[in-house]
Amino acid sequence: MPSASLQVALHDLPDGALEAVVDLNFVQRSLLEALGFDTGKGEVCPQYDTGSGDVDYAVRKNSPNDIFLRTQSNPYLLIELKGRDVSLSEGSASYRRAVRQIKRYLLGSHCKTAQWGIITNSVHIQLFRKHRKVVHPATPCLAITVENIGQVIALVRDKIEQPVRALTLSVYNNKGGVGKTTTTVNLAAVLTLLGQEVLVVDCDPNQQDLTSSLGLPLSEGAVFQALTDRNVNLRTAIKPFSITYKALGKEFKFDVIPADKKFIDSVDEVQLRQQLKPDSLQRNLESLKSEYDYILIDAPPNWRIFSQLAVYAADVVLMPTKHNNLFSLENAALAMKEFIPEAQRAREDGRPVALPVFFNGERTTPSQIEAAQLAITNILKQAKKDGFDLMPHFFPRYTTTQKDLHIFEVPSYANIASAAFSRIPATYRDKTARDYYVALAKEYFLQ
Numbered sequence: 001m002p003s004a005s006l007q008v009a010l011h012d013l014p015d016g017a018l019e020a021v022v023d024l025n026f027v028q029r030s031l032l033e034a035l036g037f038d039t040g041k042g043e044v045c046p047q048y049d050t051g052s053g054d055v056d057y058a059v060r061k062n063s064p065n066d067i068f069l070r071t072q073s074n075p076y077l078l079i080e081l082k083g084r085d086v087s088l089s090e091g092s093a094s095y096r097r098a099v100r101q102i103k104r105y106l107l108g109s110h111c112k113t114a115q116w117g118i119i120t121n122s123v124h125i126q127l128f129r130k131h132r133k134v135v136h137p138a139t140p141c142l143a144i145t146v147e148n149i150g151q152v153i154a155l156v157r158d159k160i161e162q163p164v165r166a167l168t169l170s171v172y173n174n175k176g177g178v179g180k181t182t183t184t185v186n187l188a189a190v191l192t193l194l195g196q197e198v199l200v201v202d203c204d205p206n207q208q209d210l211t212s213s214l215g216l217p218l219s220e221g222a223v224f225q226a227l228t229d230r231n232v233n234l235r236t237a238i239k240p241f242s243i244t245y246k247a248l249g250k251e252f253k254f255d256v257i258p259a260d261k262k263f264i265d266s267v268d269e270v271q272l273r274q275q276l277k278p279d280s281l282q283r284n285l286e287s288l289k290s291e292y293d294y295i296l297i298d299a300p301p302n303w304r305i306f307s308q309l310a311v312y313a314a315d316v317v318l319m320p321t322k323h324n325n326l327f328s329l330e331n332a333a334l335a336m337k338e339f340i341p342e343a344q345r346a347r348e349d350g351r352p353v354a355l356p357v358f359f360n361g362e363r364t365t366p367s368q369i370e371a372a373q374l375a376i377t378n379i380l381k382q383a384k385k386d387g388f389d390l391m392p393h394f395f396p397r398y399t400t401t402q403k404d405l406h407i408f409e410v411p412s413y414a415n416i417a418s419a420a421f422s423r424i425p426a427t428y429r430d431k432t433a434r435d436y437y438v439a440l441a442k443e444y445f446l447q
């Protein structure tokens with residue numbers, strides 16, 4: 001019984017056990033087996049070269065004629081191990097270091113196929129999912145005890161054995177006019193061009209910009225029905241958007257859940273809140289996640305129920321900002337400090353998390369960028385006083401050795417702005433627009 005052997009292994013570990021002891025008496029003795037991997041058959045490779053440093057273990061099931069330990073190719077799960085002398089309490093500096101470390105390993109050039117990462121010191125354990133280039137928590141950082149270890153490891157194993165196909169992404173900023181809708185539509189379009197199956201959700205029924213920019217009719221109650229009645233599947237609200245892309249002579253298609261008219265009639269937020277819970281969309285998207293590579297949600301610019309639906313449903317939140325609009329930057333920070341943690345507390349699976357912000361749709365000069373960097377530095381200082389490390393969300397390339405303050409930009413481009421009137425995403429009609437959004441997709445999502 002793996003659970004009993006896990007309990008015994010954990011029980012025998014001394015309080016301050018160093019990494020070598022945790023390794024021998026916990027990981028090798030029972031954890032690897034409890035996760036479903038067989039050391040004896042060569043499914044476990046210690047000290048694996050990720051291409052970005054050595055991780056303690058890489059593991060994968062063998063396939064016919066391919067013993068993992070022999071070929072050392074295509075790892076599936078990486079495990080970064082610490083001793084009990086290294087705290088993995090969420091929020092501690094050593095925890096943050098371990099998270100950065102497992103992310104770096106998962107993104108290593110030899111780990112393209114890796115989908116999961118674990119950090120553990122036998123006191124805590126956390127599972128991370130990698131969806132191409134995006135790494136996000138798949139569980140919170142869980143405390144392990146002799147009593148719960150069977151359940152905790154079974155939970156982790158279940159997730160590893162049934163990876164969810166779709167990455168769910170909400171495009172959000174509490175400020176209007178920063179390019180949320182434009183980003184959602186064009187990102188969907190380029191991901192489709194790049195061979196991905198995409199579902200787009202218009203979660204802004206008051207503006208309906210996404211639905212109208214694609215020339216689709218509003219939903220007549222189907223979304224409302226699905227979100228308020230457990231017996232109705234959200235699938236009934238899906239409308240296809242397709243276009244024959246002349247340059248390639250091929251049809252491209254993505255699915256859309258349009259904005260629902262019925263929500264506009266229900267202007268009363270109190271009444272709406274009785275029918276909709278912040279997790280209504282998240283629960284309803286669950287059954288669609290095996291059919292898409294990406295589910296992209298366009299959110300409204302506030303923190304009321306429809307933004308909450310969008311953010312609660314997300315694995316990751318992408319925030320367009322404007323370098324010359326302090327509100328858009330401060331609002332992004334506010335979402336990271338308050339709204340996203342609120343959703344995390346409700347979901348209890350470590351999600352959603354914020355992706356690094358980008359600048360959208362404005363012409364920039366080097367001196368303007370410098371001014372924006374200074375404004376952000378002040379926002380980061382204030383956040384630090386409040387106990388938040390927002391550096392990775394604003395300056396993802398900044399390290400102690402390389403003080404790189406680069407922020408990704410989607411430039412201002414007239415054909416992007418005019419596309420909404422033609423009912424066709426700019427990326428389908430215009431090479432420059434396409435290049436901008438392919439670059440965005442590569443920066444954030446694609447390996």
Ligand SMILES: Nc1ncnc2c1ncn2[C@@H]1O[C@H](COP(=O)(O)OP(=O)(O)O)[C@@H](O)[C@H]1O
Binds near residue numbers: 416
């Ligand atoms: N990269 C860009 N270049 C030029 N115009 C843009 C760009 N991105 C967005 N826009 C324009 O800015 C305006 C606001 O964008 P929108 O996506 O509607 O913002 P939001 O959804 O955040 O309110 C729209 O008129 C849109 O066409």
Ligand SMILES: [Mg+2]
Binds near residue numbers: 181207209299
């Ligand atoms: Mg919008």
